[in-house]
Amino acid sequence: MKVTVFGTGYVGLVTGTCLADVGHDVLCVDIDQRKVDNLKNGIIPIFEPGLDTIVKQAVQNGMLNFTTDMDQAVAHGELQFIAVGTPSGEDGSADLQYVVAVAKTIGQRMNGYKVIINKSTVPIGTAEKVSAAVAQELQTRELGLMFDVVSNPEFLKEGAAVTDFMKPDRIVVGTDSEQAEKLLTELYAPFNRNHNRMIFMDVRSAELTKYAANAMLATKISFINEMANLAELLGADIEKVRNGIGADPRIGYHFIYPGCGYGGSCFPKDVKALIKIAKNVDYSADLMEAVDKVNQAQKSKLFNYIEKHFGTDLKGKTFAVWGLSFKPNADDMREAPSRVLMEALWAAGAKVQAYDPVAMEETQEIYGLREDLKLVGTKEAALEKADALVICTEWKNFRAPNFDLIKSSLVNPVIFDGRNLYEPERMQEAGFAYYAVGRGKSVKVF
Numbered sequence: 001m002k003v004t005v006f007g008t009g010y011v012g013l014v015t016g017t018c019l020a021d022v023g024h025d026v027l028c029v030d031i032d033q034r035k036v037d038n039l040k041n042g043i044i045p046i047f048e049p050g051l052d053t054i055v056k057q058a059v060q061n062g063m064l065n066f067t068t069d070m071d072q073a074v075a076h077g078e079l080q081f082i083a084v085g086t087p088s089g090e091d092g093s094a095d096l097q098y099v100v101a102v103a104k105t106i107g108q109r110m111n112g113y114k115v116i117i118n119k120s121t122v123p124i125g126t127a128e129k130v131s132a133a134v135a136q137e138l139q140t141r142e143l144g145l146m147f148d149v150v151s152n153p154e155f156l157k158e159g160a161a162v163t164d165f166m167k168p169d170r171i172v173v174g175t176d177s178e179q180a181e182k183l184l185t186e187l188y189a190p191f192n193r194n195h196n197r198m199i200f201m202d203v204r205s206a207e208l209t210k211y212a213a214n215a216m217l218a219t220k221i222s223f224i225n226e227m228a229n230l231a232e233l234l235g236a237d238i239e240k241v242r243n244g245i246g247a248d249p250r251i252g253y254h255f256i257y258p259g260c261g262y263g264g265s266c267f268p269k270d271v272k273a274l275i276k277i278a279k280n281v282d283y284s285a286d287l288m289e290a291v292d293k294v295n296q297a298q299k300s301k302l303f304n305y306i307e308k309h310f311g312t313d314l315k316g317k318t319f320a321v322w323g324l325s326f327k328p329n330a331d332d333m334r335e336a337p338s339r340v341l342m343e344a345l346w347a348a349g350a351k352v353q354a355y356d357p358v359a360m361e362e363t364q365e366i367y368g369l370r371e372d373l374k375l376v377g378t379k380e381a382a383l384e385k386a387d388a389l390v391i392c393t394e395w396k397n398f399r400a401p402n403f404d405l406i407k408s409s410l411v412n413p414v415i416f417d418g419r420n421l422y423e424p425e426r427m428q429e430a431g432f433a434y435y436a437v438g439r440g441k442s443v444k445v446f
């Protein structure tokens with residue numbers, strides 16, 4: 001099938017590439033000329049395991065192409081995906097300007113039936129707004145063409161995006177059009193061979209499903225973080241509590257890892273957007289407000305420990321930071337807890353010596369060259385003459401480090417662990433002051 005995808009970010013590029021990989025003829029369009037030029041030359045703008053190989057294959061097979069030409073983009077696909085950004089506006093609501101711009105682009109150029117599929121995360125009622133924008137453009141052109149607007153939210157996880165798209169838990173489609181339902185069933189058939197994952201519903205329910213999913217996951221994280229904070233005050237160990245509650249299948253082990261807060265391009269903005277969506281219908285989303293509040297406080301946790309240990313004046317101190325991206329296997333720095341930490345350290349006069357397996361380029365882009373930020377090539381180099389080690393992201397190769405080397409490289413044997421990677425007893429034996437999240441009486445200066 002002929003498919004156009006607007007937006008070549010995490011969602012658009014993965015969607016376009018995976019659809020091309022199963023044999024659809026895909027044209028990806030972006031307004032960012034540099035991104036499109038790079039993609040044409042095989043340079044992938046994001047780090048996503050497995051993505052570069054299938055992009056290259058699909059391009060070679062002629063099934064995946066990139067353009068900035070809007071005429072070509074609209075002419076290409078009967079199916080037109082919208083996968084552009086929906087960032088937080090000033091009041092926390094989702095900014096729909098990019099989504100509406102694509103709707104107008106399509107309305108200004110279409111010459112036959114199109115299914116417009118919204119993959120961006122958008123507030124309830126957006127499909128109606130997209131419909132209205134397209135209809136208005138068609139009216140200006142005095143054309144009475146048929147089209148359908150469908151909601152097809154994306155549930156992929158950065159770091160496992162290709163696998164998630166290829167083997168989805170579910171494919172949610174919101175539509176009241178039989179024709180659109182038929183076309184989407186055909187489009188996704190290659191991903192449904194094992195069993196049917198399609199869940200059809202009305203458009204508004206599909207739009208809310210995406211927010212509900214992210215809100216639930218963010219709630220689980222803030223919940224365990226609140227329990228961790230309590231555990232710390234009560235002399236309990238949250239890791240034992242986590243095991244104790246996770247064993248209950250009604251609760252489960254997923255998404256109850258305590259830590260230094262959630263980040264990324266989705267949870268923070270989607271929780272805020274849901275609060276605003278609720279306000280717009282005169283409902284106070286108290287639970288979501290609390291989830292957001294707990295998370296913001298959690299992001300200061302590591303810095304609070306640092307102040308507790310070293311005092312408030314950190315001038316002349318250098319901190320080794322392991323992990324910058326908001327989660328492992330991704331280079332996304334949007335709302336990453338590491339940013340809150342580094343900015344607080346800089347404000348207190350400290351320097352940062354940081355290492356991340358893939359997010360250092362992105363970090364450099366955000367902060368530019370500055371005296372108090374040194375990005376180094378290995379996790380060991382980050383430790384050299386640093387006053388302490390701070391862990392922000394649970395990359396696999398941080399899990400079993402050489403503790404002797406850490407101790408001999410650091411000026412003080414202190415670790416602030418925002419991801420609970422090590423056992424407090426083991427750290428105590430090794431002579432470290434070890435601060436972790438919610439590990440009860442073990443969290444103290446030894």
Ligand SMILES: NC(=O)c1ccc[n+]([C@@H]2O[C@H](COP(=O)([O-])OP(=O)(O)OC[C@H]3O[C@@H](n4cnc5c(N)ncnc54)[C@H](O)[C@@H]3O)[C@@H](O)[C@H]2O)c1
Pocket residue numbers: 006007008009010011012029030031032035083084085086098101102119120121122154155156157158265266
């Ligand atoms: N990143 C994720 O893990 C994830 C997962 C599920 C859903 N989502 C949602 O998907 C949407 C996209 O997220 P993302 O992370 O891929 O965004 P992104 O910021 O990485 O990419 C968006 C792209 O859209 C392009 N763009 C903007 N206006 C355009 C236009 N008029 N025509 C063509 N391209 C245009 C931008 O240049 C950019 O390359 C958001 O609504 C997000 O909430 C994201």
